[in-house]
Amino acid sequence: MIGIASGKGGTGKTTVAVNLALALQEKGFRVMLFDADLGLANAPILLGTRCPFNISHVLSGEKTLSDIVVTTPQKLRLISGASGNQALAGLMTLEVTRLVQAFSDLHEDLDYLIVDTAAGIAPSVLALMAACHRRFIVMRNDPLSIADAYGTVKVLLEDLHMDQIYLIPNAVKNKRVGEELFQRINRVCAQHLTHTIDYVASIELDDSIQDANSHLQPLMMFAPSSQGAKDFRLLAQAVTELPAVDHLSGGVQFFARRWLTPHRLRELH
Ligand SMILES: Nc1ncnc2c1ncn2[C@@H]1O[C@H](COP(=O)(O)OP(=O)(O)OP(=O)(O)O)[C@@H](O)[C@H]1O
Numbered sequence: 001m002i003g004i005a006s007g008k009g010g011t012g013k014t015t016v017a018v019n020l021a022l023a024l025q026e027k028g029f030r031v032m033l034f035d036a037d038l039g040l041a042n043a044p045i046l047l048g049t050r051c052p053f054n055i056s057h058v059l060s061g062e063k064t065l066s067d068i069v070v071t072t073p074q075k076l077r078l079i080s081g082a083s084g085n086q087a088l089a090g091l092m093t094l095e096v097t098r099l100v101q102a103f104s105d106l107h108e109d110l111d112y113l114i115v116d117t118a119a120g121i122a123p124s125v126l127a128l129m130a131a132c133h134r135r136f137i138v139m140r141n142d143p144l145s146i147a148d149a150y151g152t153v154k155v156l157l158e159d160l161h162m163d164q165i166y167l168i169p170n171a172v173k174n175k176r177v178g179e180e181l182f183q184r185i186n187r188v189c190a191q192h193l194t195h196t197i198d199y200v201a202s203i204e205l206d207d208s209i210q211d212a213n214s215h216l217q218p219l220m221m222f223a224p225s226s227q228g229a230k231d232f233r234l235l236a237q238a239v240t241e242l243p244a245v246d247h248l249s250g251g252v253q254f255f256a257r258r259w260l261t262p263h264r265l266r267e268l269h
């Protein structure tokens, strides 16, 4: 369960969520994408698909979560937030908790759940991050994005005591710039915060990402041999190589009931 956040808007969360999901699927994993940008969902647009029902129908009681899951043309399983729904954008922690618990009723065989969230650190975004095993912060190499990524890390680490926080520098000139950006932020974390964070991979600036968007196709399908697509494959590979998460955060988590099988409980003790 991987939650994707950023602090500042427009850093590339949805691009990363969609293409990471597709790159993991390309490796043979079963992946579900939860577009949890609840008020302004746009993953369906990037995937060139439409979701007749969304999270707003689940919260109103008209539909169950399994009623609203769609299979995209790329064969991803997708759950969508609503677009242009202010009530959903301002969802409170308790409602997010209900939503996260509803996932336990889904009978899907999944290897990865990727959760794309809205920009900022609204209570709903933080609750979604807490419900995941790992948290990826997508950032750009510009002062505002750096400040907001650090601010987000600080809240996750210090106020909410979350671990498994990783940085993904996006739209960088090259991988070295991305790694240096991570090192810079991590040094500040080491000096001023209780813990350090981790690095997964960087995504380079690639104009084919914009081209793919305007063709309403995800990059992995639109330009599979582009630099961006290669970077998303490297990111997916790095994700599969991350050490297993062997503990829960203690709060409400996606698929908690399924994850805590008697077998795993025995493993953990
Ligand atoms: N590596 C990249 N190279 C070039 N353009 C990129 C890259 N990553 C993202 N973009 C572009 O940046 C813009 C914002 O991307 P995206 O919608 O994924 O950001 P977001 O963080 O989800 O935004 P929001 O905060 O509004 O949800 C898009 O036009 C996208 O095509």
Ligand SMILES: [Mg+2]
Residues within 6 Å of the ligand: 013, 014, 015, 037, 042, 117
């Ligand atoms: Mg987005």
